[in-house]
Amino acid sequence: MKKVTNHPFAETLITWYKDHARDLPWRRTNDPYVIWLSEIILQQTRIAQGLPYFYTLTEAFPTVYDLAAADETTLFRHWQGLGYYSRARNLHKTAKHVVDMLDGKFPETYSELIKLPGVGPYTAAAIASFAFGEASPVVDGNVYRILARYFGIETDILHASARKEFTALAQELIPNSDPARFNQAIMEFGSLQCSPSPDCGSCPLISSCFAYREERVNQLPVKSKAKPQRIRHFQYFIIEQAGKVLVHQRQAKDIWQGLWEFFCVESPDLQEAINLHPFLSPLMGHAVALQAPGVHVLSHQKIISAAWLVQLPSNFKFEKPSDYQWILSSEFEQLGKPVLLLNLITDNIALKEILEG
DNA sequence: AACCCGGGGGT
DNA sequence: ACCCCAGGGTT
Missing domain, CATH: 1.10.340.30 (Hypothetical protein; domain 2)
Structure with a gap:
């Protein structure tokens, strides 16, 4: 026709x-x-x-x-x-x-x-x-x-x-x-x-x-309303030792699949995160709190996060989570990261210097 | 059919 | 706070 x-x-x-x-x-x-x-x-x-x-x-x-x-x-x-x-x-x-x-x-x-x-x-x-x-x-x-x-x-x-x-x-x-x-x-x-x-x-x-x-x-046009956002809490631990930092690539069917991040525990507070991952407990003596990013807003989620910088002496021994790996701190820049972490790095000079020289 | 997946800008 | 953006994939 x-x-x-x-x-x-x-x-x-x-x-x-x-x-x-x-x-x-x-x-x-x-x-x-x-x-x-x-x-x-x-x-x-x-x-x-x-x-x-x-x-x-x-x-x-x-x-x-x-x-x-x-x-x-x-x-x-x-x-x-x-x-x-x-x-x-x-x-x-x-x-x-x-x-x-x-x-x-x-x-x-x-x-x-x-x-x-x-x-x-x-x-x-x-x-x-x-x-x-x-x-x-x-x-x-x-x-x-x-x-x-x-x-x-x-x-x-x-x-x-x-x-x-x-x-x-x-x-x-x-x-x-x-x-x-x-x-x-x-x-x-x-x-x-x-x-x-x-x-x-x-x-x-x-x-x-x-x-x-x-x-x-x-x-017009008629459009039904979106469902409310889910609230989530992430606790990040930037664990650094001997010039390396502990990272993993997100794999689960979840946000940021394929992007890289620091050790992350989904939990509303620090104590629960430590209870979930007992290896963290002895590390916290070397931890300092970082300036937390504000609430990170996605289309269907709000991420409320906190972060700790954990700089360990070279002789400090602990068992890292099996799904995480060490990379040179200077190589982190080359990996794709969520904007939440880019903001975290931007807002914390100490972190910025570790990761970007 | 319902649900999930980012981040930024306009109002 | 809410809406929208040169949408698509999975379940």
Whole structure:
């Protein structure tokens, strides 16, 4: 079912986009690798936050071959601070798959792209359209917002059926001629014009917008509320001896999987932490309290933490936990850490000097 | 279908 | 304090 003429909605967006498009680096290329990399970075991430990481990563790994050959520890270190660290792991998986199984060439269709680890409906549509000109509509937070307002769609955008409904509508709207431009335009429009608190007075779609006409701009899109945050308490022990520090890489299905940290006990207070790990008891004679980070806030958790610096004499003997290892203090900088620990280090000069010389 | 996964910025 | 951000994976 080819569209001969475009929907007026699409025409207006494309016209608006000609005058308002930002000059973003991933819009200057057709390289599917660079587009893919940018899209993974931008998942649930604002452009301003992702941009420095885009420059760093494209410089460190200019091609998919470079990324596939990368050491995962190095990749995690580059991803440090960006959040949602499973993206980094899936990035590496997909790069290796593309190099090893696909001769370094990315799949060129939505239905093939979506099979890649870390590539879901949005990202597959984005790559298929931007790199290969396929008319698959992107449906991201911007698109939900614009379509819900303009067409008066009441479906809860967190409901399972929402994606299907909004995608079907977007599929009707996307032109067969330069679908990539439409996808860029609708997201840019959502970001700059039809934002969560929009400036309807300057909107080119004001005369035909359902939400504006019905005075329901601030009620659309409908989105159910997030559940309250879980409160957690972490006790950190920076155990240092003979120029080395005790660390481990978080592995459990939990926050910060793949990142590195100091000896950590999840407990509301020091005494309970010691009771849980009796080897700590004789160490505490060498411990000094560090300035604790403030409450560290994640999307669904609040982490309240405390930390002790434990500098042990060389002849001090104790049995370290089996899942922890010693590394040179100076090498800690090279590992990917949670921002909570970056803040802890920044706020404590003594710690900073141990770890950064 | 429900739940989990970061960090930062706007209001 | 709450919302949102160029979402995706697991169970």
